[in-house]
Amino acid sequence: GDSVTQTEGLVTLTEGLPVMLNCTYQTAYSTFLFWYVQHLNEAPKLLLKSSTDNKRTEHQGFHATLHKSSSSFHLQKSSAQLSDSALYYCALSFYAQGLTFGLGTRVSVFP
Amino acid sequence: GGIITQTPKFLIGQEGQKLTLKCQQNFNHDTMYWYRQDSGKGLRLIYYSITENDLQKGDLSEGYDASREKKSSFSLTVTSAQKNEMAVFLCASSDRGEQYFGPGTRLTVL
Numbered sequence: 001g002d003s004v005t006q007t008e009g010l011v012t013l014t015e016g017l018p019v020m021l022n023c024t025y026q027t028a029y030s031t032f033l034f035w036y037v038q039h040l041n042e043a044p045k046l047l048l049k050s051s052t053d054n055k056r057t058e059h060q061g062f063h064a065t066l067h068k069s070s071s072s073f074h075l076q077k078s079s080a081q082l083s084d085s086a087l088y089y090c091a092l093s094f095y096a097q098g099l100t101f102g103l104g105t106r107v108s109v110f111p
Numbered sequence: 112g113g114i115i116t117q118t119p120k121f122l123i124g125q126e127g128q129k130l131t132l133k134c135q136q137n138f139n140h141d142t143m144y145w146y147r148q149d150s151g152k153g154l155r156l157i158y159y160s161i162t163e164n165d166l167q168k169g170d171l172s173e174g175y176d177a178s179r180e181k182k183s184s185f186s187l188t189v190t191s192a193q194k195n196e197m198a199v200f201l202c203a204s205s206d207r208g209e210q211y212f213g214p215g216t217r218l219t220v221l
Binding site: 001042045100 | 142212
């Protein structure tokens with residue numbers, strides 16, 4: 001079946017430093033890849049999505065590029081902000097079927 | 112825009128009890144989903160529904176029933192609550208692959 005593996009556990013960093021969260025996946029089908037962000041006591045919200053190989057996708061200062069050859073969709077930001085502290089999920093979907101999520105990465109940004 | 116509403120926000124039940132969670136969306140989306148969120152385990156799909164009266168099982172469907180009697184609503188029933196069922200249940204609806212999530216129902220079983 002489908003699976004998603006992402007940077008596990010907690011990532012702590014200082015404000016202004018770059019962020020990179022890894023995501024790799026396994027699937028037998030052509031899919032969409034997503035990054036969702038969930039702030040404390042809020043619903044998960046879509047951050048980025050892509051289905052196009054080797055195309056960079058950007059939103060709110062974050063970017064990711066889907067590489068089908070390596071089955072990866074890593075999330076990056078050049079300069080972390082305090083407001084980026086949240087839980088980040090990488091996920092994949094096949095048409096209308098539900099999302100398959102990674103275990104999530106908690107990011108804590110300190111001054 | 113639209114919104115997804117989940118009720119109740121907090122649900123406390125007894126072990127063995129049958130409990131129902133409700134979800135409403137006004138996006139007019141065809142597909143709706145129920146996920147369970149456990150700390151350190153990510154979100155796992157319980158049920159989804161492509162249209163009214165359609166039900167599809169996800170990876171975590173055992174111990175749950177679902178109902179989609181109209182397009183805007185999707186209910187989830189925990190058939191017999193267990194102590195290890197303490198989790199947040201998230202409802203979502205989707206349009207062209209992008210899923211929109213509700214705020215969740217936090218379940219505690221005593």
